[in-house]
Amino acid sequence: MEITLKLSQPDPAVRAGLAVLLGMTTMRRRLRLGILALFASAIVAHAAETVPPKPDRYFNDYAGVVLPGAAQRFNEQLAQFERETSNQIVVAVWRKMPSQSSIEDFTQRTFQAWQVGQKGRNNGVVFFVFVDDHRMRIQPGYGLEGALPDITCNEIIRDAVAPRFRANDFEGGLAAGIDLIFKAIRGEYKGSGKTVRESGSTQSNPAGLLIFFFVLVIILLAIRASRRLGGYRYTGGGGPFVSGNWGSGSGWSSGGGGFSGFSGGGGSSGGGGASGSW
Amino acid sequence: MKISIFKIGTSVLGLAAIFSLSGCNSYNRLVILEQNVNKKWADVQSVYQRRADLIPNLVNTVAGSANFEKSTLTEVTNARASVGRVQLDPNKAPEDAEQLKKFQAAQGQLSNALSRLLVVSENYPQLRATEAFQNLQAQLEGTENRISVERNNYNSAVQDLNTALERFPTNMLNKMFGFKPRAFFQAETGSEKAPTVNFNFGSPAPAPAATAAPTP
Numbered sequence: 001m002e003i004t005l006k007l008s009q010p011d012p013a014v015r016a017g018l019a020v021l022l023g024m025t026t027m028r029r030r031l032r033l034g035i036l037a038l039f040a041s042a043i044v045a046h047a048a049e050t051v052p053p054k055p056d057r058y059f060n061d062y063a064g065v066v067l068p069g070a071a072q073r074f075n076e077q078l079a080q081f082e083r084e085t086s087n088q089i090v091v092a093v094w095r096k097m098p099s100q101s102s103i104e105d106f107t108q109r110t111f112q113a114w115q116v117g118q119k120g121r122n123n124g125v126v127f128f129v130f131v132d133d134h135r136m137r138i139q140p141g142y143g144l145e146g147a148l149p150d151i152t153c154n155e156i157i158r159d160a161v162a163p164r165f166r167a168n169d170f171e172g173g174l175a176a177g178i179d180l181i182f183k184a185i186r187g188e189y190k191g192s193g194k195t196v197r198e199s200g201s202t203q204s205n206p207a208g209l210l211i212f213f214f215v216l217v218i219i220l221l222a223i224r225a226s227r228r229l230g231g232y233r234y235t236g237g238g239g240p241f242v243s244g245n246w247g248s249g250s251g252w253s254s255g256g257g258g259f260s261g262f263s264g265g266g267g268s269s270g271g272g273g274a275s276g277s278w
Numbered sequence: 279m280k281i282s283i284f285k286i287g288t289s290v291l292g293l294a295a296i297f298s299l300s301g302c303n304s305y306n307r308l309v310i311l312e313q314n315v316n317k318k319w320a321d322v323q324s325v326y327q328r329r330a331d332l333i334p335n336l337v338n339t340v341a342g343s344a345n346f347e348k349s350t351l352t353e354v355t356n357a358r359a360s361v362g363r364v365q366l367d368p369n370k371a372p373e374d375a376e377q378l379k380k381f382q383a384a385q386g387q388l389s390n391a392l393s394r395l396l397v398v399s400e401n402y403p404q405l406r407a408t409e410a411f412q413n414l415q416a417q418l419e420g421t422e423n424r425i426s427v428e429r430n431n432y433n434s435a436v437q438d439l440n441t442a443l444e445r446f447p448t449n450m451l452n453k454m455f456g457f458k459p460r461a462f463f464q465a466e467t468g469s470e471k472a473p474t475v476n477f478n479f480g481s482p483a484p485a486p487a488a489t490a491a492p493t494p
Contacts, residue, residue: 104423104426149417151417153416153420270321270325271420271424271427272420273420274419275419
């Protein structure tokens with residue numbers, strides 16, 4: 001799918017390159033090189049739009065501006081907030097924006113890739129901070145645009161966060177920002193008492209299902225074969241083998257050790273919110 | 279002998295059934311893709327409307343400020359009026375590229391007028407210090423961003439539909455049932471827009487999938 005999309009609009013440069021190649025190579029090489037060039041351009045295009053990988057916690061201080069204890073505390077606060085309200089808030093603090101594009105474009109792509117908020121409710125918020133750029137942005141998902149309108153995002157940034165950041169008080173600024181976002185969106189939705197990660201009801205693993213069916217088919221074939229041979233030797237082993245495999249395939253979603261892990265619920269954003277600097 | 283004829287008959291029937299099933303499937307898929315395009319088009323319309331609704335308020339706020347440059351204000355009002363004259367059906371994505379181009383041109387003119395107004399407002403510190411103006415500016419910026427997001431979403435939905443219409447089994451249906459490809463928003467010309475990453479082969483159609491809602 002991806003590749004056909006790209007192929008339908010070839011780059012002029014690639015086209016020019018192809019034209020040169022066509023002039024000097026034989027038919028077979030032409031084809032092969034052409035295909036290679038198109039693939040290469042598709043890969044390059046793909047690399048340009050990379051977004052940061054999904055975070056595994058709610059509070060992500062990639063810049064190291066907050067003490068580990070405080071980061072842990074923020075993370076637990078945010079996880080607890082999801083349990084109570086189902087709203088997912090992710091905080092991401094970087095040194096610099098890992099992209100050449102505008103802040104709004106970058107945050108939009110990142111929000112979509114991280115899928116913050118519950119599917120259907122779209123009740124996620126991401127608070128982006130770029131320390132060395134002195135830029136930040138609060139971006140809500142579609143479902144929180146009412147509770148957290150652009151004006152409120154702007155006020156939070158301008159009146160509560162930016163003054164503290166200006167005084168190099170990152171912990172205080174982030175605490176104030178998180179607190180005000182809580183205040184704005186609490187009561188909009190009700191939580192289930194569990195985070196997405198904890199309820200583990202993320203999309204069923206297609207690979208697991210495939211393996212399950214594959215194993216099932218093999219066992220059925222084995223049973224048939226054994227019947228044809230006149231014995232029941234393999235049927236006894238079949239049952240426990242299946243259930244054992246199935247069980248181990250689905251039981252891995254709960255997060256590890258000392259912190260509450262974050263899993264995106266499938267939420268989506270329409271680009272609302274506000275950006276600010278300090 | 280009889281048996282082999284019977285076998286051939288059933289296999290032909292089976293093949294026919296498979297083909298018609300896949301035909302139904304593709305037809306349903308096209309319907310879904312088309313509805314998606316129309317929905318995304320409605321989203322685009324609603325964010326444009328949202329911006330248009332902000333303008334009277336903005337004009338009032340700014341006009342209240344002492345000796346604000348009148349020409350930028352009238353420009354905004356005029357652009358707002360010409361946007362009102364180029365209305366497209368909000369429930370059906372346009373098939374005619376020219377029509378969409380006109381619509382986009384009118385909206386682009388309004389974008390330009392608004393950004394000029396914001397630039398000019400830099401010269402009026404008292405105005406900029408007011409709560410009302412700051413709120414309006416935040417809303418305007420948010421809305422401009424929503425517009426670009428929804429336009430991207432619309433374009434990738436159109437991309438999906440148009441690609442499906444050109445592909446093999448579905449392209450037959452498209453003639454039978456009269457599905458039509460839809461028009462794209464063109465990339466913004468000039469530098470009035472914040473630079474977005476161009477991973478896009480230099481063609482006017484925006485890149486697919488990058489900002490689209492994730493489709494698992």
